[in-house]
Amino acid sequence: MISGLVQILLFQGLGELASKFVLPLVPGPVIGLIGLLAYLLVTGSVGASLDLVASTFSQHLGLLFVPAAVGVVMFLPQLQAHGLAVLVALVVSVLATMGVSGLILKALAGGETNED
Amino acid sequence: MKTSFPPIAEIWVYLSGSPLLALILTLTAYQIGMLTYEKFNRNPLANPVAIAVLIIALAITAIDMPYRTYFEGAQFVHFLLGTATVSLAVPIFKGFRALAGRMLPLFLALIGGGVTSIVSAVGLARLLGADDAIIGGFYAKSVTAPIAMGVAERIGSSPTLTAVFAVSTGILGAVLGRFVFDFIGLRAWWQRGFAIGVAAHGIGTSRAFSVHPEAGTYASLAMGLHGILGAILIPACVSWLR
Numbered sequence: 001m002i003s004g005l006v007q008i009l010l011f012q013g014l015g016e017l018a019s020k021f022v023l024p025l026v027p028g029p030v031i032g033l034i035g036l037l038a039y040l041l042v043t044g045s046v047g048a049s050l051d052l053v054a055s056t057f058s059q060h061l062g063l064l065f066v067p068a069a070v071g072v073v074m075f076l077p078q079l080q081a082h083g084l085a086v087l088v089a090l091v092v093s094v095l096a097t098m099g100v101s102g103l104i105l106k107a108l109a110g111g112e113t114n115e116d
Numbered sequence: 117m118k119t120s121f122p123p124i125a126e127i128w129v130y131l132s133g134s135p136l137l138a139l140i141l142t143l144t145a146y147q148i149g150m151l152t153y154e155k156f157n158r159n160p161l162a163n164p165v166a167i168a169v170l171i172i173a174l175a176i177t178a179i180d181m182p183y184r185t186y187f188e189g190a191q192f193v194h195f196l197l198g199t200a201t202v203s204l205a206v207p208i209f210k211g212f213r214a215l216a217g218r219m220l221p222l223f224l225a226l227i228g229g230g231v232t233s234i235v236s237a238v239g240l241a242r243l244l245g246a247d248d249a250i251i252g253g254f255y256a257k258s259v260t261a262p263i264a265m266g267v268a269e270r271i272g273s274s275p276t277l278t279a280v281f282a283v284s285t286g287i288l289g290a291v292l293g294r295f296v297f298d299f300i301g302l303r304a305w306w307q308r309g310f311a312i313g314v315a316a317h318g319i320g321t322s323r324a325f326s327v328h329p330e331a332g333t334y335a336s337l338a339m340g341l342h343g344i345l346g347a348i349l350i351p352a353c354v355s356w357l358r
Contacts, residue, residue, distance in 0.1 A: 008203050009199065012199055024270075025270055026270070026348055027263070029199075030263055033204055033205045036203075037205040037209055041209065050206060054203040054207065057196075057199070058204070060146075061260075062149075062165040062318070063142075064193055065197060065262060065265065066146055066172065066190075067138075067142060067187055068194060068197075070186065072169065073177065074276070075249075082244070082250055084244060086241065088244060089236075089244070089254060093236040093254070093285070094288045094315050095292060095296055096233075097232045098289060098292070098296045098314075099299075100232040101314045101315065102302040104221065104225040104228045105225045105302065105304075105307040105311060106300065108220065108221035109218065
């Protein structure tokens with residue numbers, strides 16, 4: 001568990017440094033993610049410890065953005081004032097996004113059906 | 117010797133001055149959210165994050181705790197977001213095998229979906245008269261929330277609104293996906309999975325896994341690729357447009 005966490009923190013640190021000095025527009029953790037991904041592609045396998053830490057994080061990813069999301073209480077008046085705009089934008093946009101990527105896949109990869 | 121018990125008010129002052137209260141509140145609310153989610157057979161409408169946010173928002177309003185005070189305590193949970201983002205490399209690496217032979221259609225579907233997500237949401241919100249703060253929250257809403265919040269900071273929009281819109285988008289996508297795919301006649305599991313992952317990130321991915329493992333694998337791949345590409349391209353495009 002600890003060696004996996006050390007690996008992740010190292011790449012996070014490198015990512016933060018790169019974001020601060022080289023690529024200010026890309027968030028540090030994402031540069032860290034790309035670094036770790038490149039490392040995994042080179043070594044070709046995921047260590048047991050790293051795998052354990054990563055699966056623990058991905059199981060409870062939702063918990064980690066709760067504190068920031070609670071800040072929605074400060075936006076309630078604005079959200080109420082523009083409630084219709086927000087609702088329409090969210091619903092139509094998600095329908096359109098799924099529709100467009102679905103249609104692109106269908107057009108380029110053919111109307112495959114499933115074996116099962 | 118008699119020890120006198122400190123009055124409730126004193127305990128309260130002590131607790132609300134330390135991060136402990138905010139941490140207990142956050143973890144308990146999330147635990148209730150998870151239990152509810154399981155109880156409803158992982159129905160996307162019973163989303164654990166949405167439930168936790170609702171409980172905490174009601175609780176801090178009831179005890180009159182300013183959001184800033186709550187966040188000071190809860191920031192220890194918040195801090196782990198960056199670490200969790202880096203660890204997403206592992207599921208993306210595992211999903212890479214699924215890319216083989218399907219690289220081109222998957223990338224074009226990702227780009228097409230990503231652009232549609234931004235243009236449709238920002239365009240509609242602007243058309244319907246939403247203010248700039250709200251519109252800013254729409255840019256990264258189809259990107260997985262931990263990355264979307266980092267992107268929001270880079271483009272100067274609110275990470276909070278971005279997270280809230282991302283979670284709402286995830287729930288809507290998970291609920292509405294099957295109707296869209298049936299309507300356009302998209303049948304292959306890998307295609308349905310990938311399309312829901314592009315639009316509805318983690319919440320869509322959980323839904324896809326509960327329907328079919330192949331759909332889940334491709335949804336997870338789409339979420340990871342959208343995260344990486346979105347983090348690189350969205351700040352670049354937004355700064356170019358300004």
